Amino acid sequence: xxxxxxxxxxxxxxxxxxxxxxxxxxxxxxxxxxxxxxxxxxxxxxxxxxxxxxxxxxxxxxxxxxxxxxxxxxxxxxxxxxxxxxxxxxxxxxxxxxxxxxxxxxxxxxxxxxxxxxxxxxxxxxxxxxxxxxxxxxxxxxxxxxxxxxxxxxxxxxxxxx
Numbered sequence: 001x002x003x004x005x006x007x008x009x010x011x012x013x014x015x016x017x018x019x020x021x022x023x024x025x026x027x028x029x030x031x032x033x034x035x036x037x038x039x040x041x042x043x044x045x046x047x048x049x050x051x052x053x054x055x056x057x058x059x060x061x062x063x064x065x066x067x068x069x070x071x072x073x074x075x076x077x078x079x080x081x082x083x084x085x086x087x088x089x090x091x092x093x094x095x096x097x098x099x100x101x102x103x104x105x106x107x108x109x110x111x112x113x114x115x116x117x118x119x120x121x122x123x124x125x126x127x128x129x130x131x132x133x134x135x136x137x138x139x140x141x142x143x144x145x146x147x148x149x150x151x152x153x154x155x156x157x158x159x160x161x162x
Contacts, residue, residue, distance in 0.1 A: 002102030010106035013056055013073050017111035018118065020071070021055030057112065065095070067159065071112050079108050085120050089156040091148070092116070092123040097138075113142055124148035128155060 002010070055074065062068035062082045072080035081097040094116070097109050117125065124147040131139045131152070143149035 002100075006102060007106055010073075010075065010079075010103045010108055013075065014107035014111040016056035017073075017108075017115040018057075019055055020057045020059050020115070023058065023060040057115070068095075071116060073108050073112065075103065079103055079112075081109070081112060081116075083116055084155070084159055085123060086156050086158045088158050090123050091153070091156060092120055092125045093128050093153070093155060094125065094150065095128055109138070110142055117146065125150055126153035128152070 058072055058074055060070050060072070062070045065082055065084070068082050068084040070080050070082050079099045082095045083093060085092040094113065097113070099106075099109050113125075117123070125143075126148045127139075127150050129152065139150050143151070
């Protein structure tokens, strides 16, 4: 468990989940190359330098999934989730939500997922992978009342593979 101060800071950060700084995915030339190539070229390579923006939360290109984004709380340690959306199909996916044990039960994941749903209203939310046994209670809790309930579903044909 984290210290009282760390957990207090995490709870305060959860309250600011809608205060987000955004990083574009690549330079304007990289974005143009992606558009011309049908999204096959111009993504940052896996393992690229981590970005830290000056805001309580940040939204950056995913380092693991081309075309996806990562929403993260700006703590000294990682608290993040990868996500993507398809406006055409009205679907959204999240993958690999991660919160260090010392910050669990502070509301960070719940607040981060809620902020994504508010930014993308009307979507049905899913995961691409199955739920591990030890995370089923988490998914049941955060999926209550959410269209799609974060149940497993393959991505649509409009999106790159995650």
